[in-house]
Amino acid sequence: MNTITPIRSRQDSNWINNDWQQELKNNITNIDQLKEVIDLAPDEENQLRKVVRAHPMNIPRYYLNLVDRDDPHDPIRKLCVPQRDELIRAGSMGETTKDPYGDDKHNKGNGVLHKYSYTALIVATEYCAMYCRHCFRKRMVGLSTDQTVENFQNAAQYVADNPQISNVVISGGDPFLLPTKSLKEMLDTLKEIPHLNYVRIGSRAPVVYPTRFFDNELIEMLREFGQQKALFVPTHFNHPNELTATAGEAALRLCRAGVTLNNQAVLLRGVNDQTETLVELMNGLLKIGVSPYYLYQCMPVERVRHHFQVPLKDGVKIVDDARRKLDGYAKRFKFIMGHDIGKLEICGQIDNKLILKQLHARPGHEQESSRMLIHQLKDGAGWLDDLPEVEL
């Protein structure tokens, strides 16, 4: 087997041979376990216990090993270890919501969210290998919910009954946490629907739990499906320190199975809001065969926005500066705002005005798709709703 030159190799070994289901049981899930591996400030412990009651903690040992334990500001730590700031529901950046993308309004039951006519999203599970602290589905991951699919056949029937749906995203939670047999049943059902051009399985497992992809049965199952329908895995790498040799190997195994990998990162304060970090991330993704696809503006999520959102004025500058240093493939990603009204590309800035282009629109608002929007930039503002609409 070819090996990938390690991009980062901090304690990055021995994960390939682990049994993926067994290893999940070693995840760090409570504050007592956390205290043994990470230094907590004296008054921090009780506050973090409150935080994990609102948004559970779940950190695979593999991912925790990427944390520099001597650095309280380590970017990987921010992505996985609860912070006191999560007690702040809103805060200095502005209003927050539990459902920034308006998913609940487009819930068709049976675990199906249908926001854009051509795409159906099926919430396959509420579980993830890790509960990311910046998650925009914080309201549901790791918590008991009635929004996940109970009977996949019913969800698939909805897709079959709606011929305008050209693609399905199996999402969650993380679908790769399901047993291979369950995933196979889902994919076998979808491959029989003639109007589906392709299927996506949204996952952060290649980043936080690459061990999952050393399961040959899974890889073989994906390869077989790919011979019937095109299969894409949107990955979620946020920082170059996540691009380990093991993650690279997992990506390579997926690529060899015929899966196309596109990355959707989120711009996060203290994690990747430096030009050089973004440059390293985008270049590093291409080295392991993953296309940079989206960079999301952090949504106004309750318990997230206050400490993770980067003001738009700063974000546009960071992204433009990074693009200047990137080659054609590395700069193909779009800077995106996943707004309730639809997906908006943040194109850039003219004078003090933010230029956006709407890429997708909700049902009944199709004429809004592909329109340009111009909003007045303001210092410290991080979301469209905080910026008045203006003329050029």
Ligand code: SF4
């Ligand atoms: S893996 Fe995705 S859905 Fe799960 S907690 Fe992380 S960001 Fe949220």
